[in-house]
Amino acid sequence: MTKIELPLKNYYLMKRVYIIIFCIITSFVGVCQQKVTVEQIFTGAFRPKLMDELQSLKNTNQYTVLNNGSSKGSQQIDLYDFATLNKVATLLSTENFKELSSGIDSYIFDKAEKQILIASNSNQIFRHSFTADYYLYNTVSKTLTKLFEQVQEPTFSPDGTKVAFAKENNLFVYDITTSKTTQITTDGKKNAVINGITDWVYEEEFAFVRAFEWSTDSKKIGYIKFDESNVPEFSMNIFQKELYPKVETFKYPKAGEKNSVVSLHVFDVNTALTKTVNLSNYNDFYIARIKWTNDANIFSAQVLNRHQDNLDLLFVDATTATAKVVLNEKDKAYVEVTDNLTFLKDNSFIWTSEKDGYNHIYLYDKTGKLKNQITKGGWEVTTYYGFDEKNKMVYYQSVERGSIQRDIYKISIDGKNKTLLSKELGTHEATLSPDFGYFIDKFQNAKTAPSFFLKSTKDGSQIKAILDNKVLENKLANYNLPAKEFFELTTEKGNTLNAWIMKPKDFDTSKKYPVLMYQYSGPGSQQVANDWLDANDYWFIMLAQQGYITVCVDGRGTGYKGAAFKKCTQKELGKYEVEDQIDAAKAISNYPYVDKSRIGIFGWSFGGFMASNCILKGADVFKTAIAVAPVTNWRFYDSIYTERYMQTPQENASGYDDNSPINHVNKLKGNFLLIHGTADDNVHVQNSMQMIEALVQANKQFDWAIYPDKNHGIYGGYTRIQLFNKMTNFIKEKL
Secondary structure, three states, X not given: OXXXXXXHHHHHHHHHHHHHHHHHHHHHHOOOOOOOOHHHHOOOOOOOOOOOOOEEOOOOOEEEEEEEOOOOOOEEEEEEEOOOOOEEEEEEEHHHOHHHOOOXXXXXXXXXXXXXXXXXXXXXXXOOOEEEEEEEEEOOOOEEEEEEEXXXXXXXXXXXXXXXXXXXXXXXXXXXXXXXEEEOOOOOEOOOEEEOEOOHHHHHHOOOOEOEXXXXXXXXXXXXXXXXXXXXXXXXEEOOOOOOOEEEEEEOOEOOOOOOEEEEXXXXXXXXXXXXXXXXXXXXXXXXXXXXXXXXXXXXXXXXXXXXXXXXXXXEEOOOOEEEEEEEEEOOOOOOOOOOOEEOOOOOEEEEEOOOOOOEEXXXXXXXXXXXXXXXXXXXXXXXXXXXXXXOEEEEEEOOOOOOOEEEEEEEOOOOOOEEOOOOOOEEEEEEXXXXXXXXXXXXXXXXXXXXXXXXXXXXXXXXXXXXXXXXXXXXXXXXXXOEEEEXXXXXXXXXEEEEEEOOOOOOOOOOEEEEEEOOOOOOOOOOOOOXXXXXXXXXXXXXXXXXXXXXXXXXXXXXXXXHHHHOOOOOOOOHHHHHHHHHHHHHHOOOOEEEEEEEEEEEOXXXXXXXXXXXXXXXXXXXXXXXXOOOXXXXXXXXXXXXXXXXXXXXHHHHHHOOHHHHHHHOOOEEEEEEEOOOOOOOOHHHHHHHHHHHHOOOOOEEEEEOOOOOOOOOOOHHHHHHHHHHHHHHHHO
């Protein structure tokens, strides 16, 4: 037989035709479904386009976005008109300033919006805190001036003439006109005293870093001082590639241990004198927020007792340094600190609270007397956006159309004329125009990648599309992704829980599939939400392509279903949450297409604590568990978070011990993979080391991986790729 030689071009053409025909024939069984890989997930192959550093201006009906410039690696701050979406100007481009070759990390406008503070060369400290070099850009003169090297939280005075900032635990004021710097405090010292910047535990658990505020007349600065001298220290070895590891030591108050002693101060810029506010009525307390009112002599402070079940809103007289309680809230479990405190022109104020069982918006007069509850009902306000003084309208986001959805509403300050401003079910987030006439709606759901639209606040009608991710959606169409199906799961005990399930695309009801359960489960959290895919979701899709079903269940203790549902786990973290995951697994195991002998569970942080407990307390239900960066005993975790839900170990020893995985290691039957980073400043590697030792002494076989010099996120270089490949292989081998 003579071999027929085809021209190379024709050969490849015929080969493509054969492949296309083969794919058509086999598409019903998913053979040609493109495969998601760990490498794609963590190198940004599926990253959506977003409007980076979107900021709504206050003085003009405009907004700014940080965009890529025309040359490679350059960036620019672009100004847009809200009404037309037209680009008005490029305020600044790094192409014109070699000083900004490191890029723009963030930017801040002064009140007049004529000056911009630009952060560059940022260096992360903890989760929220960082130091950076800062440049002052004048939008009128088009000049750029380097002001500071590696400082924290520079903030314009309201009149735009000065900038307050922190450096090496002290506070300073820089005068823009004279270029003179005045040092406000001198006693700042590492691991001893911090002025105007929060300590580690405040930053992590009260989620703020800047603990100083300008008065409205730019004449005073209120700030919190942290004396952490008596707070116990925690040390971590930093290995790197040195011959001798170095030791990083910082103050970390664990549950029941001493916290920083906090005090409140007022600095007068003109006289350079500092007064200490009299808080002698309080002992062992937290100052969770400070904010200046519209009265230049009055600022507010939210003070919590150590149990966090009593909150006082104080009004502080800056002249006399005296404080009075304007509002008090108590709760049998804990009071949530609010970021939604908004002062109106007459110093009446808007406040959010869970006091009626759901998070709602309230209006108080300037003396703290309740004027009215603005929103009410068996649903939660999830974000407060702002108040339109002219039209007396409040804008907010809520879960009124279901706890897994997010919608945008407006309502009159008297609680009437509520209007839904979003249409499609999913997650809507609003950026309001300065005149409250428009808003940018960032919309997404499980089937729709983030999209941005300009809408009218009159009725929510769409004016114009701004940005979408159709390119990403079309790209993903080639992967024939499995759908995330939302449902409610009811356990044998009668608890109805939000859930989603993701099945292989070629799902066959006559087959039996292994199941991986994923959860976080921490107080007030939510994993079952109708929003777009994150990195974990893509990993679950990858597993679905390899024949696994993934299920996620939000058990009791999670958020957005009311205070009673969220706070029922009080003093028993890990009891009801674990019970719900085990009960959910039992319910799922009865589905006809589930192989009940092959159910696993995965979680990170609180989710790792949960996964550890589930493989132990649910040893007859779960075959496999992966726990990443888990708390293994709440005695090892920080004071503010832990005591909010558990009180102290001295008061609630059984609550701590009964739900600690370390105390249940003898129950291990299945496959357990334990993962931690040695430089985790949040959940210390101590948790896993003690868990490892307990398992060893119980003579239990298990797998573990320690990542040198990696923090709670365990990332950097190829770390995430190696980690998720390791977890994938473990699941394929052990589930």
